[in-house]
Amino acid sequence: xxxxxxxxxxAMALDQPVRPAARAAIIAAAGEANLWMSAISAxxxxxxxxxxxxxxxxxxxxxxxxxxLIRRTGLxxxxxDLEIALASNWLxxxxxxxxxxxxxxxxxxxxxxxxxxxxxxxxxxxDAGHVRALAA
Numbered sequence: 001x002x003x004x005x006x007x008x009x010x011a012m013a014l015d016q017p018v019r020p021a022a023r024a025a026i027i028a029a030a031g032e033a034n035l036w037m038s039a040i041s042a043x044x045x046x047x048x049x050x051x052x053x054x055x056x057x058x059x060x061x062x063x064x065x066x067x068x069l070i071r072r073t074g075l076x077x078x079x080x081d082l083e084i085a086l087a088s089n090w091l092x093x094x095x096x097x098x099x100x101x102x103x104x105x106x107x108x109x110x111x112x113x114x115x116x117x118x119x120x121x122x123x124x125x126x127d128a129g130h131v132r133a134l135a136a
Contacts, residue, residue, distance in 0.1 A: 002029035003078065003108050005117035006041040006100065008136045013069050022116055022136045036076050036113065040103040042066060084110050092130045096121050105131050 002025055004012070011018055018026070029035040045062040069075065078084075080103060088099070088106035095102070101122060108115040108131050115122065118136040126133035 001034050001036055001111055001113035002026065002134075003036045003038060003104065003111070003113040003115045004041070004075070005104060005115060005119060005122070005136070006044045007118045008116050009037055009041055009045070009069070011118075011136065012073060013065055018116075018136045022134060025114070025116060025134055030074050033074060033076070035074055036078050036111075037070075038078050038104050038107045039080050040100050040107070042077075044100040078107050078111060078113075080107070092128075095125055095130070108132065 004026075008018065008022075010016075012026075017023075026035065042062065045066065049062055070077065084103065084106045087110050088102040091102060091105060091109075095105070101119065104115060104117075105122060105125065107113065112132075114132040114134055115126070116134050116136050117123065122131070123133055123135055125131055
């Protein structure tokens with residue numbers, strides 16, 4: 001299972017390049033129908049679009065482009081269930097307090113997924129052995 005960080009979803013929506021190893025992992029996971037995003041990423045994209053306007057000028061309303069991105073890429077959506085919600089509060093510390101990142105990491109840990117991300121804090125957390133991650 002390859003779980004995409006929100007930043008990777010944005011890169012995909014904008015057809016921005018990712019590292020060759022990340023691209024290979026995306027292609028392989030998509031070919032195995034094992035390419036995932038967390039439901040928290042939909043929430044995060046909405047927050048970004050509404051509060052900061054950062055995605056608005058680039059991609060528009062995520063309610064419009066996200067279903068199309070999911071259809072086009074074969075993404076599956078990992079729900080935030082009780083186990084993930086609770087696990088996000090009891091991650092091995094130290095880790096930062098961003099709720100979306102905590103949910104992403106908890107989802108990867110609970111679902112035994114590799115998290116594809118460009119977030120340096122998550123990559124450092126992976127280097128400490130707390131989650132499997134690949135740099136985008």
